[in-house]
Structure formats: C-alpha cells, structure tokens
Amino acid sequence: MFSLALKNIIYYKGRSLTTFFLSLLSALLFVVYVAFMDGSHKSMLKNSLDIYTGSLQIMYKEYRENPSYDTILEGVKRVEKRLEGIAGIKAYSARLESYALLSTQEDSVGSMVTGINPQKESQISKLKEALHQGRYLEKSDTTAIYIGADLAQRLKVKIGDKVAFVGSSIDYSFSAENFEVVGVFKTGLFEFDASSAFVNKSYFDELMLSEDMASYIVVAVGDIEAVESIVSYIQTKMPQDIEVASWRVLMASMVQAMEVDSIFGYISLGLFFVVIFFVIMIYGFINISTRIKELGLLRALGLRSGDVTALLFLETALLALSSVLIGMVLGGYLAYYFELHPIIIEGMAETYKEYGIVSDAVPTRFDLWTICWNGAVVLVLNFLAIIYPIYYTRQFSPVEAMRHV
C-alpha cells in the first residue's frame, strides 16, 4: 500500500508538487507569523515589566482598585522584613507614587512623582539604565529630581533647572518643594516618559509625611516563569490586608489587549487558510476525478472501498507530513534565528511610541510547543481538504468507475 501510494505521488507529480508547496508554505507562514506576533507581544510586555512594573507588587488590598492615600501601605519595614530570605526574590524596593503638579515659569503639568530608593531601584527596574542626560539619583539626594525626557520637554527644563513640585501630603495638607533637575531619562515608553518623575524616597517621605509608608513594594524575581508560585508563597507570609499581585494581574489590560490582537491575527490568518484549504481541496478533487477509472480498476482487482480510501489518505498523509515537517523546520529555524537576531526597522519605535513600542527591533518567539500546534493545524487542514474528494469517489461502483470518462 505504501509503495503504491508513493508511486502515485511520483506519477502525479504536478498535483503532488502543488499540494506539497501549498502545504509547506502554509506551515512556514503560520509558524513564522505566530512567532513574530508572539515575539512582539512578549517584547512589549517584557519592556514594560523590566522598565518599571517589576515581576510582582505588594500593596494594601484596596490599593489596586482605589489608589489613594487612604489605601497606601503602612508599616513598610515590617513587610520588607517578611520578604527577607524568600527563595526566588532577587530584589525589592518601596515606591511612593503621588499625582502632583510640576511647574516651571513656562508651564505646569500634572505628573506622577514617585519616591524611590535609588540603589535598590537600580536592581529592579531600568530607570538607571534609561539615563539620557545628567545623572541618576543618589542615596544622599534631597531636592534632586530625575525626570522623563518628554516631560522635561513639556516643561522646557534642562539639567540644573528648578521645577516646583506642588502636591498633597499623606494627611492631605499641602506639600511643595523646589526640585533641581539632575537627570533626564528616556525609556521609550512614551506615556511614562511624558508623565513621570522620580525623587529620593527618604527625602520625599519628609515632604509627604510618609515615613514607613509606600504605595507598594515592587519585587524582582530571578525566574519570571516561577512568579505565580512566589506570589502564592509571599501571600502566605503576609497579613490578611495585604495583596500580592503578579505582573499578569498588574498588566491585565495589556495582556488582554495582546490577546485581542492575537485573536485578530489568527482571524486574518484563518482567512488565508480558508483559501489554502479550498485550493488543496480543488486540486485533490481534480486529481481524484481524473483517477476514477484507475480507482475503479483497483476495486475490480480486489481492493475494497476502504483500501482505496486508505490509499488516498496515505498519499495525502505522505505529502502533508513531509511538507508540514519541512515547513515547521524552516519556520522554526527562522523563528529561532530572528529571536537571536531581531529584524531592525529604523524609526519604528518613534512612529509607534504611543502603542508602547520602545525598540526598533522586531523579535520573534521560538517556542517548540507553538511550532508543533501550528504544524498540526496545517496537517489537519490537509486531511480535511481530502475528505470530500474521497467521498466523491466512493459514490461509484467498480463498474461505473471503470466506465467513467
């Protein structure tokens, strides 16, 4: 049966080659498309996490829903003490976020001013690495401010200029200070760079009356894949009124947006597959139609209808398996290569900065499981495409088939 199927494939080489290349192209395209889609999503998410959000955050249980001074974390030192020695935690640091007014003679802008521990923060986020001009914050800084590049542009300030901070202290009394711009950062996250500024938390606490308080504690873990188990473990160590949230929860809207984007990606790819499906089916139908006489002869020679069906399935299986396998290998190689050496599209980050694109690099994501299921889909598609042509041949009795013109 196998050798007969192979002989048929070689004999009908026109149909075989067409089906083979269509199937190979589909598998290759599917694997590469999904690799690029997943790669860009992963890259956007990773950038956001690495730049600021961190792997997980610890906060007062109502803070996430209602971030205000009435829901900030009190007793930060006590919470931090409980984090000591937990396996998997790389670093942690408290942040105090405050929506305040930054003002110069030129303009006033509502901004997120955050008190950070400069040293600890550099182990968690990329704020220090994002330095664009001047210097990063230091432990001894008091009225020094580290400001986003786009915010600096809006306020028209440069290194050494003064910026007035006007906000509310924790008890809702007024807090105000003249800060000196010591550094400008540029992460590439447009919204972030246009609305964020950082000051030394030890001084900020004096200004905001927030000693031993924080909006949340940000934690970096060694292995991001293990974040959920670390979250569960930390939660057991914390009092009831403390919430520990992983990046999946913190970035839920971004994750959802990416899922929606993926669905649209699959829908557009699905339309392509519908076309491929019908092309393979039509080719298969034409081919089988021309072979009805031959198939009738095989039946007359003693082959059962099931044997003929098995023969046709075997031909499809040989073609589909070989083409999908080659497509998967080629697609997998491309996914792997471009994960290591991403394509660079000059100016892309600048053009799409509002969408959270921070790099000109377009990486892929090499994932063996994804490649396997992508290949399986194309394989199934090949088998589905042959069902109707086979059903058509089964309508004929051996005598009818042999008389078929």
Add this chain to the structure above:
Amino acid sequence: MKKLLLTLIFLSTLLFAQTAQTIIKKLEKNLRGTDVYSKIEMQIKTKRHSRSMLIESWGKGKKKNFTKILSPSRDRGITFLNLDKQMWQYIPKIERIVKIPPSMMLQSWMGTDFTNDDMVKQSSLVDDYKAKVLEKRGSIVTLELIPRRDVAVVWGKIVSKIDTKYYTQVEDIFYDDDGKKVRKMSYSKVKKFGSHFVTTIMVIVPFEKSKQGNKTTIKIVDAKFDQGIESSYFSKQALKRYSR
C-alpha cells in the same frame, strides 16, 4: 376647548420654569450679594485621616474669588485665585504662583470632597443649568438642574432643595452623566448676616464606593455682605500680597 387646555398647560409649564429660574436667581443673590467675605472652618474626614482648616474667602460677582488658608500652620498663607473659570495658587514655601492646568481640575481640592473644578465653577448655576420645579412642599421647593447644551460641566444633573423662606439651600444631590448619584450636600443652621441668610453648616458626603467613609464639613464662622471688597483681591499680584 382642547386648544384652551393646551394653552393653559403650556402657560403653566412656562410659569413653573420661570419660577424655577427666579428661585435660583434669588438664591444666588442671597448667597452672593454684590460681594461677600467669609471665614470658614473645614473638617475633612477620610478613611484614615481627619484634619481641619480655617480659611478666609473674598468673592465678587460670579467669576471672582480669592481664598486664603489661615490654618493649619503647615498650609498657612497658601492663597487661591479663581478668575473666569481659571485657577491659580500661591505657595509661600516655594514662593511660586502656579496655574492649575485643566488635567488637574478634577483633583480633590486640599483633600476635601470638592474638586478644583467645583471651586472654579461653584457659582454658575444660573448660567450653566436649566432649572425645573419638581416639587413644592411648604416653603421647600425641589428643583432639577439640567446642564445647558452648550456648556461643559461636570454634573449630569443636580437635584436641589431650596427653602424659599430664606432662599437658602437645604440639600443638593449631584448625579453623573449616567444618572448615578455621586455626592450629597446637606445644609443646616440658617443664620442672618446683615440682610442675607446663610446656612452655616454644610456637609458633603460622597456616594462613590472608593470614597466611602469620607465626609467634609464646612462651617461658616463669619460672613459680611456688600462691604465693597477692593478689586485688588482679584489679581494675580494679590496671591502673594495677601498671603501674609
């Protein structure tokens, strides 16, 4: 007969609408006078914090208001100027006059249940809303205030109870654009200052889930009407000048 009935209905609706507008105008005239100086105590309570403030305020007409904080000492000397729906503030510690940008207008004013926007637009009920009488019970009239089409306001609707004996407010309920209650302001203890009646206690309770437990109580300690407040209070120079 039918025509007569329709005319009567139309006329009575018109009269009711006129009555509502007249009530609002009289209310604003009573509250504002030509000009008004007031000394106000504020108590602000949130879930975790409570504090009190003493402020002085000078107002002239609908669009001019100057406010100065007397206590607590940490905030003493901070001044605010509202002019034509714009707001500036002066902070003595940094010696700076800062204009509040539009993006900050919905932020809380000094931790109270007022927003900066409330402070600026507090006296534009006549100009910004169309009033309709909902109910009359003795001297208490309930009005429904719907924003005028061409006006940008925060509230979708205000239902206001007004005591027409003194032309003072009894209760205001503020609704958002979806018709959901946002906050309630209750007024009590009417006192006469000169020829004007003033409710000396005002309590603001927000309905939003995130603000449950919050309460702002305002007590008018003193009020002087039609004293001829100098126009120098309503300029940006005043922010620094009257800060001391």
